[in-house]
Amino acid sequence: MxxxxxxxxxxxxxxxxxxxxxxxxxxxxxxxxxxxxxxxxxxxxxxxxxxxxxxxxxxxxxxxxxxxxxxxxxxxxxxxxxPEGGDAQDLRAQLPAEHVAFIEHLKQLHGAANSKGRELxxxxxxxxxxxxxxxxxxxxxxxxxxxxxxxxxxxxxxxxxxxxxxxxxxxxxxxxxxxxxxxxxxxxxxxxxxxxxxxxxxxxxxxxxxxxxxxxxxxxxxxxxxxxxxxxxxxxxxxxxxxxxxxxxEAFVDYIDLGLFDQATTDHYRQRLVDARSEDARIYRIFTGKTARALRNKFTDIWDASGMDTLPMPLQWTLVADLQHGMMEKGDPEFQAFFxxxxxxxxxxxxxxxxxxxxxxxxxxxxxxxxxxxxxxxxx
Ligand SMILES: Cc1cc2nc3c(=O)[nH]c(=O)nc-3n(C[C@H](O)[C@H](O)[C@H](O)COP(=O)(O)O)c2cc1C
Structure with a gap:
């Protein structure tokens, strides 16, 4: 070579x-x-x-x-x-009550830690x-x-x-x-x-x-x-x-330093990638509100089974952030977007x-x- x-x-x-x-x-x-x-x-x-x-x-x-x-x-x-401006609170205020209630229900059901995702x-x-x-x-x-x-x-x-x-x-x-x-x-x-x-x-x-x-x-x-x-x-x-x-x-490491992902989640994501078949990488709207390909996981299955519709970007992104963060803190990586x-x-x-x-x-x-x-x- x-x-x-x-x-x-x-x-x-x-x-x-x-x-x-x-x-x-x-x-x-x-x-x-x-x-x-x-x-x-x-x-x-x-x-x-x-x-x-x-x-x-x-x-x-x-x-x-x-x-x-x-x-x-x-x-x-x-x-x-x-949207032109506003902060995360303004976006949260636009979330439909039914969607907020669904996410609250999931947080309770799966024991998500009561923590906040990124307020960007x-x-x-x-x-x-x-x-x-x-x-x-x-x-x-x-x-x-x-x-x-x-x-x-x-x-x-x-x-x-x-x-x-x-x-x-x-x-x-x-x-x-x-x-x-x-x-x-x-x-x-x-x-x-x-x-x-x-x-x-x-x-x-x-x-x-x-x-x-x-x-x-x-x-x-x-x-x-x-x-x-x-x-x-x-x-x-x-x-x-x-x-x-x-x-x-080298992937992910700087995100761990910022607290956006943790080590356990990253290890799990990497292992899922090694184990994945192409069929596991499917199109979902649930993470951002736009079609995005990610590995099927517990969260995608729960959402698909629920029959809930998704919100447009950036509302869907805002909607799921706390649940994802709370589940990561709890130690369950399967609610993250494994794009x-x-x-x-x-x-x-x-x-x-x-x-x-x-x-x-x-x-x-x-x-x-x-x-x-x-x-x-x-x-x-
Ligand atoms: C984990 C992940 C995150 C991504 N995030 C972004 C992003 O923030 N901005 C962007 O322009 N594209 C993003 N993309 C799309 C990539 O830029 C790129 O077009 C895509 O990964 C190419 O296809 P491949 O995954 O089959 O190599 C992302 C893709 C993946 C897999």
Whole structure:
């Protein structure tokens, strides 16, 4: 095995990275330790900052800079239709009585500790305050899922910040291109976290055709070198990978430090990933109010059996936060959102993130150089 195989696309030069392998900015998983490990191994590191306060985000950016001198980015979910302002209490006040009663019932029934989840208001004012930190700290790459609000482009481009936008359809791709996206991640249905309806193989070529010279990166279901090679063969400029990086030693650790997850929950999540079949990673609205792929668990089964409907984002997120926190304190991890994609079925062990980057690069090179399927005949 060559120590450092060569695998480059034009995207590598654009982003200042060695390999076209991008860590997805995953809330609850992609902290400074993981982002820096990926960056140091030659990929692009991303911080998943959606659930951080502005001060916490600033701390993470600075910590990442102590761990790597390579470029890295920040990812913040910015749904376009958010309430303008208000605090967590204002959002709670909008929760329907029936839903609040249901959650109270579950808390009693399952003995949830009477503790509060994060009081972060998912409002426009809040995500703007997070974005301000990206600008102030001069982070060179900014990624966002669920659209690009119209106030992002001017400030980002004034500072030469590269905007990466995640989309699940051709229409969304055209829209974010108009909103200033410099790189578009075409994320297929297989993906973990928020996801759309179109599979990666069908989506990526269509997005490439639709957005002209804007580079397109493939995401969703890419779990090994075969997936990376397939993405590049389709014309993608790189691969944006989430689920496979969850099964690494560096995932989650900074979230534990912030108290957003605890060690027992994380150990359980990692084991569930190793044990999971692809069928276990299903689409639910119960965690955030939008369709998101996560591992089936006790909470998803309870909700499905209840017949309750879900609330729109951000109300559903607000609704379930205390129950999840209370159950984590009680010591039952099975109420958390174990976001994961269908690639979970490919995870066999937990390894270091740097080893995973190198393995992906090596296996991709090997496929292009030597390992195309037996019996494949090509000619002019
Ligand atoms: C645990 C988890 C958390 C995620 N959180 C975010 C997020 O906060 N922001 C975002 O843009 N995408 C998020 N995603 C989606 C990823 O960015 C990415 O598109 C997806 O993981 C790619 O598909 P894969 O999981 O099959 O590799 C998340 C995915 C996972 C698995």
């Amino acid at each position: 060559v120590d450092r195989p060569i695998l480059k696309t034009a995207l590598c030069e654009q982003l200042g990275i060695e390999y076209p392998i991008l860590l997805a900015g995953m809330g609850n998983a992609s902290g400074p330790e993981l982002a820096a490990a990926v960056a140091n191994a030659g990929g692009l590191g991303m911080l998943g900052a959606t659930t951080l306060t502005p001060d916490e985000l600033r701390g993470w950016i600075r910590k990442t800079r102590t761990l790597t001198d390579k470029p890295f980015g920040v990812d913040i979910l910015m749904p376009e239709a958010l 208001p998912l409002t426009e004012a809040f995500v703007r305050s997070q974005f301000e930190v990206v600008l102030e700290e001069q982070v060179p790459i900014f990624a966002t899922g669920l659209g690009i609000p119209d106030w992002v482009e001017k400030d980002a481009h004034a500072q030469n910040i590269t905007i990466i936008s995640l989309v699940g359809s051709v229409r969304a791709a055209q829209r974010v291109k108009d909103r200033g996206a410099d790189i578009i991640v075409a994320q297929g249905h297989e993906a973990g976290g928020h996801t759309g309806r179109i599979g990666t193989m069908a989506l990526v070529p269509q997005v490439i055709d639709a957005v002209g010279d804007t580079p397109v990166v493939a995401a969703g279901g890419i779990g090994d070198g075969r997936g990376v090679a397939a993405a590049l063969a389709m014309g993608a400029a790189g691969a944006w990978i989430g689920t496979a990086f969850l099964a690494t030693q 994961a994609g269908q690639a979970a079925g490919m995870i066999k062990e937990v390894k270091s993130a740097g080893d995973l980057v190198l393995e992906l690069a090596h296996d991709t090179v090997d496929i292009f150089a030597r390992q195309l399927p037996n019996g494949l005949v090509v000619g002019p």
